[in-house]
Amino acid sequence: MTLQPFNIGGLSRQTGVNIETIRYYEKIGLLPPPTRSQGGFRQYEDRHLQWLRFIRRGRDLGFSIDSIRALLTLAERPDAPCEGADRMVALHLDEVERKIADLTLLRDELRAMKNCCGQVVAQCQIIGSLTAPGAAQQDTI
């Protein structure tokens, strides 16, 4: 099952990760450096594919680079306890839930201010609510 090594372009296609991003991951020590061809081309193997898919999946789930680094370190030690991973997922879930709550408040505010009835800026509800928050619109003072 040991396949031929492939270039960075192949790795990019197989993972959906940008070539520049792959090189960036190597530079920051997230992806182990592969061997090189005589001319200096990176030559990747299956293990790089697995590794990068792990990273990609973590990023898609919104984990930070540092979190993924920690998760990768953990994944390398099959006998270690996995509380760390558990805690990281719980923390990140909290973060995501907080973000959703914030954005939902934002959405409601934006919904309340859209569809201004005035036709010029002076009567515009949108400009008005940016100028004096809380005051919806005051057509005549």
Next chain:
Amino acid sequence: MTLQPFNIGGLSRQTGVNIETIRYYEKIGLLPPPTRSQGGFRQYEDRHLQWLRFIRRGRDLGFSIDSIRALLTLAERPDAPCEGADRMVALHLDEVERKIADLTLLRDELRAMKNCCGQVVAQCQIIGSLTAPGAAQQDTI
């Protein structure tokens, strides 16, 4: 009602905007430069307070600097039609709604993977789902 001019610290306290951020806004041309004292201190007046509160409110609503720039330009022309503002709010609302939808999917995925039942990495559902997405946990292969 013309009050004494105040320093950058006063403006910061009255708006909740960081001093460094106020200087940054001036540098990128978002906040008009105030007059200076003989020693070079910035001296702000009420109009700067209004202006910066507008910016602050826009940022709190998640608008980009460029959008706020456009909204400020609009706010300066009371006789202009306000369709532009309307369109910007609608676009931004779309953006926020899309973000909420994305995060909700994320949240559900994170909920599904947390509380791994295994005690070591080898059986960990979390590490497992990062390694092979879709496969929940496969205790024995």
Next chain:
DNA sequence: ATGGACCCTGGAGCCACTACAGAGTCAACG
């Protein structure tokens, strides 16, 4: 006159990439 709170500028750093420029490599085709 002095202390201490405040302010100044310019530049670097943050995150996670992305976009180049200018050069070199590789494999296939003729």
Next chain:
DNA sequence: CGTTGACTCTGTAGTGGCTCCAGGGTCCAT
């Protein structure tokens, strides 16, 4: 064997929206 053209290399700079710092200068009350 030579040429083409797709691919890859390094290094640097830019993105957004700040935030932090060093090393100085100013202001005002005592």
